[in-house]
């Protein structure tokens with residue numbers, strides 16, 4: 001029998017990833033979401049942010065002190081009857097493959113763009129992974145309190161650079177640093193911007209209809225006329241709002257606002273909740289598994305090592321896909337066939353980690369991991385053979401050759417790099433047929449090299465020599481009858497095999513990719529590699 005409360009809890013769930021290029025305002029916006037959800041009383045103000053940078057998102061104080069923050073944080077808050085899970089995707093130097101993997105656990109994404117900078121490289125990379133999954137993507141154009149690009153130009157840029165159409169839900173008035181507010185196209189009203197309290201408190205919105213005569217006085221005749229013209233143009237020339245397209249990730253609802261001053265944050269949350277649904281069924285080797293399936297199941301998308309160096313424990317993050325999670329329950333790991341008791345699960349509420357008793361589809365929990373889990377493992381209460389789709393391998397952008405300083409330590413060295421590769425911290429490659437033993441490590445963000453060095457030394461007592469390579473791109477090779485000795489590569493590239501023996505090529509220049517395709521008939525080159 002279906003438990004009514006169980007269904008209610010599922011229907012309440014929304015799980016989204018927040019993506020952006022560093023400095024676009026992701027942390028600030030996250031703080032404001034938490035503020036509206038009542039999870040924190042005071043969002044970081046302009047003043048206090050200087051002293052507590054990344055106050056809420058970086059809950060891993062220990063890692064921060066070491067300067068090796070390898071986390072993507074997870075936060076849960078309640079807003080207007082919904083239970084929202086935010087998956088943060090770390091941006092600065094701590095950009096890593098984990099950042100990409102985190103996106104596989106989300107049901108939708110919120111993309112933050114700086115209005116003066118437009119679409120930046122990291123946004124592009126993260127967007128691409130979301131687009132591949134066809135999940136709904138919402139765009140928040142931030143920092144409207146400052147001068148920015150023309151909004152039509154931003155729309156064009158989103159379409160050109162990201163390949164997605166956008167539908168402005170509101171439209172800004174004054175984008176040259178003279179921000180007056182926005183026109184809300186759904187509610188057909190003006191929401192006036194009032195600065196003053198630096199976003200310490202919940203913003204006030206003053207409503208006025210677009211035809212209200214008094215608007216010319218409030219906005220100024222020029223601003224009023226321009227707004228009317230622009231909204232008319234949008235209504236006439238722009239696309240219609242199509243909810244199905246939003247749902248399939250073909251149209252992104254566009255919101256203009258200013259996270260720092262709170263402007264536009266609450267209307268954004270309201271629309272987001274209206275336009276998104278509860279967690280969907282997930283694909284597995286047994287077909288689609290709906291969240292309402294009474295048996296608990298989920299998959300591991302991230303393994304966080306050394307949360308607490310004193311205990312040297314690991315935390316495996318699981319995205320719950322079906323059923324109800326209860327503390328202490330026993331589940332199968334379908335990779336090993338073994339049953340595991342989930343004793344000390346943790347959940348993440350704003351600043352705190354707490355022991356969780358129950359959790360529902362859409363939720364993310366952290367499981368204590370003494371080495372039991374790998375990325376992509378499926379855990380299931382009832383079915384030892386259930387497997388969710390494997391998480392793809394994402395392209396490293398930096399490569400180094402590594403060897404142990406002391407050749408006597410070869411065994412520990414190999415064990416170390418193998419375990420770190422399994423955890424997903426690094427990717428390990430070899431060159432085929434060269435007759436000498438040589439290891440190449442690939443990472444998404446350069447900080448991972450330091451993590452590697454640090455962890456090999458601390459956990460495996462191995463010092464290494466690392467030689468950085470000029471390669472920046474990788475493509476996995478799919479080709480009938482592939483033979484590395486006969487493959488026609490370019491001068492700037494190198495043929496390799498990943499740790500499972502899959503052929504790949506690393507390159508220094510992006511334009512070589514096309515050349516390689518031209519020179520090798522029938523070759524398919526893939527930058528995101530999906531294994532069966």
Ligand code: G4P
Pocket residue numbers: 020021022023024025026027028029046048049050053054091142143144145146257258259260261
């Ligand atoms: P991130 O997580 O995407 O990296 O960005 P974060 O929120 O840390 O914001 C980056 C900078 O942009 C911060 O300034 C932040 O205060 C500012 N910011 C965020 N939203 C807005 C906005 O709506 N308007 C304006 N004008 N600025 C905004 P900072 O000087 O780097 O840090 P701090 O001194 O404020 O701590």
